[in-house]
Amino acid sequence: MAFRPGLAVALALVTSCYLSATPSSSAASDGCFIQCLRENIPSELIFTPGSSKSNFTGVLESTIRNSRFLANTTVRPICIVTVTDASHVQAAVRCGRTNGVHLRARSGGHDYEGLSYRSVRPETFAVVDLANLRTITIVTTADEPPTAWVDSGATVGELYYTVANKSSNNTLAFPAGVCTTLGVGGHFSGGGIGSMMRKHGLSVDNVVDAKLVDANGELLDRAAMGEDLFWAIRGGGGESFGIIVSWKVRLVRVPPKVTVFHITRTLEQGAVDVLTNWQHVAPTMPDDINMEVLVQGAPQGQQQQVAVFFQFLYLGTCDDILPTIVSCLPELNATKADCNEMTWLESTAFMNFGDTNTTQLLDRSTGPNFFKNKSDYVRRGIARSVWLEILTKWLAMNGSGIIILEPHGGFVGSVPTGATPYSHRSGVLYNIQYVASWSAGDDSSVAIDWVDSFYDFMGQYVTKSPREAYVNFRDLDIGQNTVVNDVSTFDSGKVWGEKYFGSNFERLATVKGKVDPTDYFRNEQSIPPLLQS
The missing domain is CATH 3.30.465.10 (Uridine Diphospho-n-acetylenolpyruvylglucosamine Reductase; domain 3)
Incomplete structure (x- = not known):
């Protein structure tokens, strides 16, 4: 459906909104926006809080992956448009621009800070939900x-x-x-x-x-x-x-058969030595192997329960790669019994669910999860004594705390820094994701204090000036935009933007200034427009 209402409908719409919308009447403007949507998008795709026939809350919560934002503690959208065609998105944008309503887009709901469906500051906005646009x-x-x-x-x-x-x-x-x-x-x-x-x-x-x-x-x-x-x-x-x-x-x-390694090591089994060597070996191994590590915390006083999980994906057979792993990472003591050969598709299920039932890949649902994440990049290896402190002190503080280490190098490290906005390329050994989680009803401050303190401690061992972070692990603690005259300022965006994008941030802001100078598409960490004088 194109955004071209008939002349009579268009005149009636403009006239009614013009008569009712005064500068102090945001509610009237919101009403005009909803009316505009209904004139151009099937009504069953539009969900508003006040409609008795609308399951607004159900749709809003349907793909929220971080349950800490389910509580009505921040600004919610005035409506959700569950588009099924690109023309619906076009109509929503044009209605929004006409009536002063900003839009935020949501695809899977994994935004760690929920900015695709909530606002931290007072702002009138609607959500364009793309979950049904999935061909x-x-x-x-x-x-x-x-x-x-x-x-x-x-x-x-x-x-x-x-x-x-x-x-x-x-x-x-x-x-x-x-x-x-x-x-x-x-x-x-x-x-x-x-x-x-x-x-x-x-x-x-x-x-x-x-x-x-x-x-x-x-x-x-x-x-x-x-x-x-x-x-x-x-x-x-x-x-x-x-x-x-x-x-x-x-x-x-990919080859017909790939190999997944699942190996767990504790402190007593030499996990500290494996990690210390892993950080130099993983980024320099053959490109066909990815050696991810997950470190799971343990309750205070139960250090023997700190577990380090090594999950490797090799694009080939066990016999082809095992000798290399044994030679380059002997501390791991990997054996053929640690190999699991399967198709690549089966490996994507195995690494998620622990089995090779690939139909699980089509399940879009997740259970309730409450968490706070942060991220870092490492360009110089961390000393063994520091890894020992991380495992025996920091991970022993919080049984639900996790850190995930993902090696770079290979193809991803060979691409020039400016080829895409992702600037964490040459020289990166690995990135770190810190995860603090808690259960419903628990005091979240304990977990959040832990991840904040741990992040502060790690500052001396990771990248600096800027301290790099991954934008898909969004973290509002590293900075938020300031809006002046209805436009996000470049200087406020630069604080967090250079951490995510390095030297590419200014180019991103320049592009934004050309294609969206009025900052229509914005959130607390959107690229601000850099306007050329």
Whole structure:
């Protein structure tokens, strides 16, 4: 459906809104916005808090992955539009621009700070929910490499399942995150690190086209948006520049069999020595292997329960890689019994669920989760004495605390820093994700104090000036935008922006200034417009 109401309807709409909307009447403006939506989008796709027939709360909470934001403690949207077509997104943008209502887009709801569906500061906004925009179309021809068009509301699991099942021998794949309920729209917009990035790069290193609705409500592909904007949306936080409705990605080939290693080591089994060596070995191993580490905390006084999980994905057979692991990481004492050979698609289920039932990849649901995350990057190895302190002190404080280490190097490290907004390339050994979680009804301050204190402690061992962070592990503690004259300021954005994007931040702000100078698409950590004088 195009956004072209009949003349009579348009005149009635404009007249009624003009008569009722005064400068002090935001409620009237909101009403005009809703009315505009209903004139141009099927009413069953629009959910408002006040409608007796609307399950607004159910839709709002349907894809919220961080349950700490379920409580009505922050600003909620005035409505949710559950679009099923790009034209609905165009209509929402044009209605919003006409009536002074900002839009926030949500694909999978994994935004760690919930900025895709809530506002920290007072602001009138609506949510464009892309969860029902999830078509995946695979294109394979004899003359061209295989590609896929994937809508932003599809999940990583759905993409994996569809791609792999399009090849008779399970050799088609795509490099993206381990968590399968991620909506690809948000995941790709931040870069998309994953278990094949050392071989095939980030998700955005394999994006070849996209369709975006800009601040004027126009639907643009790569050719129409131009290379600067196309560069910006591939890792620069797509929500800052428009609403990306679909992505064209280049698929990759994987062998018929891959190998997953699941190895657990405790302090008594030499976990400190393994970690100390791992941080130098993992980024320099053959590109075909990714060696992720998860360290699980233990309650105070039970240090023997601190566990270090080594989860490796190798694109090949156990016999081909095991000798290399034994030689380069002898402290791990890996054996053939630690190998699990399977198809690549089965490996994506195995690493999530512990079994090879691939139909689980299509399940978009998650249970209630309460957590706070932070992130860092490491360019110089951390000393053994520090790892010992981390495992025996910090991880022994909090039984639900976790740190996740993801090695770089290989393909992802060979790409120039400015090729995409993701700046954490050459010289990065690995990134760290800190996770503090708690149960419903628990005092969240204990977990949050722990992760804040641990993060402060780690500051001396990670990157500095700036202290790098991953935008897909969004953290409002590192800075928030200040809005002046209804536009986010460049200086306030620079505080957090250089941590996420390094030297690429100013280029992102320049692109924003060209394509959205009035800062229509914004949140507390959106790219601010840098306007050229």
